[in-house]
Amino acid sequence: MSPTEKRAVLGLALIFAFRMLGLFLILPVFSVLAGGLEGAKPELIGLAIGAYGFTQALLQIPLGLWSDRIGRKTVIAVGLCLFAAGSVVAASAASIYQVIVGRVLQGSGAIAAAVMALVADLTREEHRTKAMAAIGVSIGLSFGVSMIAGPMLGHWLGLAGLFWTTAGLALLGLVLLAALVPNPIQTRFHRDAEVQPTRFGKVLTDPQLLRLDFGILSLHAILTATFVALPMALRAHLPTFQHSYFYLPAMAAAVVLMVPLVIAAEKRQKMKAVFLLGIALIILAEVGLAHFYEELYGIALSLVVFFTGFNLLEALLPSLISKLAPVDLKGTALGVYSTCQFFGAFLGGALGGVLSGRFGLEAVFWFAAGAACLWLLLALGMTPPRPVKSLLIPVALADPQRAASLAYSLRRLPGVIEVVVVPDERLAYLKVEEKHLDLGRLEALLRRFTEEPETTLAEN
CATH class of the missing domain: 1.20.1250.20 (MFS general substrate transporter like domains)
Known part of the structure; x- marks a missing residue:
């Protein structure tokens, strides 16, 4: 940079x-x-x-x-x-x-x-x-620091x-x-980072994306509901300022446990299995809290399991959105996903408060476990994602016909899954399987079509 x-x-x-x-x-x-x-x-x-x-x-x-x-x-x-x-x-x-x-x-x-x-x-x-x-990374660090x-x-x-x-x-x-x-020199629309309101229908009718939207809604509803009840459960054992000493080792242990799971998901192409494991860890943690919230050691062990599952899912969900969203609708898919995330936080707080007031702390943890079970059932039907990456390629093409011809030629290259060329933005959006992609052939093709002799490939 x-x-x-x-x-x-x-x-x-x-x-x-x-x-x-x-x-x-x-x-x-x-x-x-x-x-x-x-x-x-x-x-x-x-x-x-x-x-x-x-x-x-x-x-x-x-x-x-x-x-x-x-x-x-x-x-x-x-x-x-x-x-x-x-x-x-x-x-x-x-x-x-x-x-x-x-x-x-x-x-x-x-x-x-x-x-x-x-x-x-x-x-x-x-x-x-x-x-x-x-x-x-800044968002993850802010959660840990808080x-x-x-x-x-x-x-x-x-x-x-x-x-x-x-x-x-x-x-x-x-x-x-x-x-x-x-101040930006130029403000323009970015399909990979911004929402296209006219194309919400494409995102909202995709079963794979809807599963992920329900997943992030559930995850943050579970998180918020849990922390309606958890501080009250901890207060019976520790003064408030000592809760920090309790969370720190739990989160540190969870990070150590989470990292190899993320590597297995991304590098060894075990994404679906690891994803389902993350949800199962949330269920196990919430059941543990429901049973052992009156025992400090039970809370501690359950929290390690919870933070491992939570951190794992927080890392995998955006990756899955990127892999499964149409290549030119990543920003729109992420916009809907983020909306579901924040609405989940609202639902978790509201429902956690009602359950805590009427039925006690245990009911909150059982609610969270039930929500995670429903999520697991829906996630079982998820199609394992292909090991794809997105490429964002500057192309100096202003002519729509040449852009369409370039898109056709790119689709015929081995390893290219999706292509959208947008001449107004002078960008090509590609989804590719790296192990089958010949970068030399790709760059040669781009040089034939574009007005500039060199084209830089950018992962996105």
Whole structure:
């Protein structure tokens, strides 16, 4: 990457990480700390935990489309201001209802789609994969940090202090946006990173993609519901600040266990088997929590299993979307997928609160186990994905007829599964099987068709 690209990716990754950290910080402690708020009861505590997901799911695609019109940085800045405002409302709250309003306002700062589009604007095609991966890593790190920092900060600063911290993180994001992220020379549409509203039907009628959408909805519903009940179960054994010491080794052990499974899925082409194993681990963990939530060692073992399954599935689901989505609809598929993810967080918080209030903590864990069982049944019908990768190739072709001829010729190459050539964007989108692809023949074909002597291949 060029220095400008590195600076842009660093700035946007930090902005995304700070925002997600602000959302996740309360997850491991809110149900414990919210008891002192006026009107607090389990149903409303659960709703407050998941409320951000409703507005996030509702607004992330519209705000992404809006960024095409008024500018990416403008939408990101507005979103960060809304997030900061929601944090201030929640930090100033005396009642649980005001916290819910604050959380809803936090979620309305839905900048995910605009950030991804800006990443695409500011990076060349051959570096797009690395840039998107940096954003993904920042999200994973923010979740891990929140599990460890949330209980400590909650103990030192209280619930209001946690929300003031999230407001500060949002304002820091504004500073990074101004200081690190350059203005794009040109803002244009990117099929690999943005939604095409006119083609939702293609994505929403694909059984394979719908299974994955249901999967991410279930996974985040399970996560949020679990953390409605889990902090309460831990409080019976440990003071709040010590929850951090409990989560840290559990997450570290889960990462060690997860890595070889990801390698087996991607490198040894065991994707479906490992994916089903991840769901089974979630079921096992939730059943363990339902049976042993009153025993500290039972919680510890169940959490290691849970985090292993959760981290594994969080890594595999986006990879599966990329493999199974039509090559020119990856951005649209990811937009629907992200919407389902945030709606799942809302459902998990709301249902977890209701179940906890009416039937106790055990019912929440059984609900999560049941949701994972349903997901496993649906996932059994998933077609094992082929070991494909996407290529994004700049092609200097403005003539639609030449573009159509190039697409026809590319489809005939061994190892090429899908091809879409878009002359207006001067890009070719390919899905290929690397082991059967002859890069020499591909590059020779491109040189014959394009006006430029060299064509750079870019993985995406």
